Amino acid sequence: MDDQELFALFRKNGYKVTTQRLAICKFILSRNDHPTAEVIYQELRKEYPTISLGTIYKTLHLLKELGLIQELGFNEGSIRYDPDMELHINMVCSICGKIYDYKAENVKKLWNVIISDIGIKPDGQRIDLYYKCDDCKKNEL
Amino acid sequence: MDDQELFALFRKNGYKVTTQRLAICKFILSRNDHPTAEVIYQELRKEYPTISLGTIYKTLHLLKELGLIQELGFNEGSIRYDPDMELHINMVCSICGKIYDYKAENVKKLWNVIISDIGIKPDGQRIDLYYKCDDCKKNEL
DNA sequence: GTAACTGCAAACGCTTTGCACTCCC
């Protein structure tokens, strides 16, 4: 999604285009490790020293409303933000908490079988798979 | 799981058996709607007026450590506690937030196919399916 | 008897809110 499309999407929904919104939006859309608000804040502060956490949260809510991202609550305390709205598996390291997305045609196919088994119309889904990542496995010895 | 088994499990792990622990434990194991700590507190307060939220949280952590329950972080703010440690789908109403578990042999079978596709050894998983429950669908009209 | 547990209240951390100032349109 390029600047043009973002501009259009914001305006269409009656929101103004600001430097902060663009920056937050482009940042979150470019990451697939599901950063927390704090991580986004610390990263963006380097380029925009006056940006505030309040603005980060308000913008993230806006992006959620526009359907660009989803919120994933974990029990580590904070919420993570995931810009991938398609069906995928969140691969979560059960030790360090690192996350990456796993996407495959077969997952979609099998998921559709499950959905039709249950017989309801889904609004969305969240699939987490907990495992030990390579780095953490090494350090376990 | 009856009282005898709970007693044994606690003692085996070096924990004392107290009235509060038994009550919290039996309460959470008997529910499949994944209550929050606050809900557990309000319910148990009826029978045990002096029980405290602190004790609820400490006991829930203990039960998690013993592998009897899992914590599910949602973005509504609070954590929910799920006593079903087997593979299942959390059916979450995207409007009212009500949850029930969906379990089926076919889900396990299909999930195993996905796991072997990915090729890792899983530590656990969490599968949420968001949909509109019958009550909420009715009220939408 | 004593170590572990409870209840209470204070502390904590993430998120939300309110408000004066600023900037988009």
Add this chain to the structure above:
DNA sequence: GGGAGTGCAAAGCGTTTGCAGTTAC
């Protein structure tokens, strides 16, 4: 110019922690 958006700081809320008194064993 006007209203939406930002930044700041205070408030909110679920959860954790510390400690004196209590209980299991």
